[in-house]
Amino acid sequence: MLSLHKILFKVMLNRRILRIKAFKVLFSFAENPSMTLAEAETQLEISCEATRTLYLFMLDVIPSLTKEAATRIEDASRKFNPTEEERNPNRKFAENALSRLLEQDPDFRKAVERRKISWEQFDVWIRNLYESVRAKDWFNDYMASPDLSLSEDVKLFIRIYEEEFVDSPELAVILEDLSIWWNDDLAYALTRCCDTLKDLARGKRWSLPPLYRSEMFPEKNLDSDKAFVFNLLRAAYRGFEEYSNLIAESVSQWEKDRLFTTDVVLIAMGLAEAKVFPDMPVRVTINEYVEISKYYSTPKSRSFVNGLLDKLIRRLIDEGKIVKNRNFD
Numbered sequence: 001m002l003s004l005h006k007i008l009f010k011v012m013l014n015r016r017i018l019r020i021k022a023f024k025v026l027f028s029f030a031e032n033p034s035m036t037l038a039e040a041e042t043q044l045e046i047s048c049e050a051t052r053t054l055y056l057f058m059l060d061v062i063p064s065l066t067k068e069a070a071t072r073i074e075d076a077s078r079k080f081n082p083t084e085e086e087r088n089p090n091r092k093f094a095e096n097a098l099s100r101l102l103e104q105d106p107d108f109r110k111a112v113e114r115r116k117i118s119w120e121q122f123d124v125w126i127r128n129l130y131e132s133v134r135a136k137d138w139f140n141d142y143m144a145s146p147d148l149s150l151s152e153d154v155k156l157f158i159r160i161y162e163e164e165f166v167d168s169p170e171l172a173v174i175l176e177d178l179s180i181w182w183n184d185d186l187a188y189a190l191t192r193c194c195d196t197l198k199d200l201a202r203g204k205r206w207s208l209p210p211l212y213r214s215e216m217f218p219e220k221n222l223d224s225d226k227a228f229v230f231n232l233l234r235a236a237y238r239g240f241e242e243y244s245n246l247i248a249e250s251v252s253q254w255e256k257d258r259l260f261t262t263d264v265v266l267i268a269m270g271l272a273e274a275k276v277f278p279d280m281p282v283r284v285t286i287n288e289y290v291e292i293s294k295y296y297s298t299p300k301s302r303s304f305v306n307g308l309l310d311k312l313i314r315r316l317i318d319e320g321k322i323v324k325n326r327n328f329d
Contacts, residue, residue: 050181287322
């Protein structure tokens with residue numbers, strides 16, 4: 001299984017993820033041409049902010065799972081004839097410092113409550129999660145260790161995030177039912193959760209993380225990611241009819257009848273990006289939309305998007321309709 005730490009670069013709210021979010025909104029417009037630009041921008045804003053809501057939802061698993069452990073201990077102690085272990089339970093996990101820290105943080109609680117997110121309705125999944133966790137050797141090692149520290153708790157929960165959530169079909173169903181915007185954001189959310197846990201272990205207070213990558217590293221003077229994605233969407237929206245016609249004119253009648261909306265949208269976005277961002281290398285733009293096509297279109301789309309997008313960008317550059325500040329691919 002791929003560690004969250006090894007895919008960190010890929011799953012930050014970086015340009016790749018932002019392109020995907022803009023692509024999905026433009027696809028909605030292609031399917032529903034009555035959508036206004038203002039409506040499209042609102043959808044994009046909601047989609048981006050939903051990523052941060054998912055982060056909060058997944059971080060709130062910690063107190064929910066801890067509560068499940070505490071409830072089981074209390075229920076066992078009330079048995080008519082409890083065992084020795086039930087009379088003197090190991091409370092290390094049920095009283096972990098990490099859960100207490102989050103529960104007592106007013107900013108975290110307000111952020112969760114403001115978004116009206118809760119694991120209460122998914123108590124069965126939480127119970128199954130606890131059963132899965134407590135069956136693991138690494139959990140039993142944690143319980144057996146005399147180390148009672150926030151750092152120890154953080155290490156445990158990072159292990160839980162990496163091994164219990166990344167490829168969980170049950171969790172995927174829950175997230176899909178809760179929000180149409182969460183389909184592709186779980187890896188990002190889990191990575192941000194793990195980063196938060198490490199910060200807490202270092203003594204930092206919890207704070208809501210910046211949404212865009214450029215906001216996370218202000219000292220690097222990165223171009224605004226928010227401006228990038230909104231300018232990309234606006235350019236693709238406004239030029240969509242022109243780009244769609246250009247695509248249709250560039251293929252044979254047989255190919256035209258077999259065009260997929262997904263491919264048209266990806267190529268239109270690539271053309272818009274090439275035009276609006278003169279400092280963006282052509283090859284970077286093409287590669288990005290080819291990569292996205294691997295996940296959202298047909299097996300043959302990769303070569304189609306690559307070939308036609310390259311051809312059309314070169315043509316528009318020759319015609320002076322796309323201008324690059326430097327002659328680079």
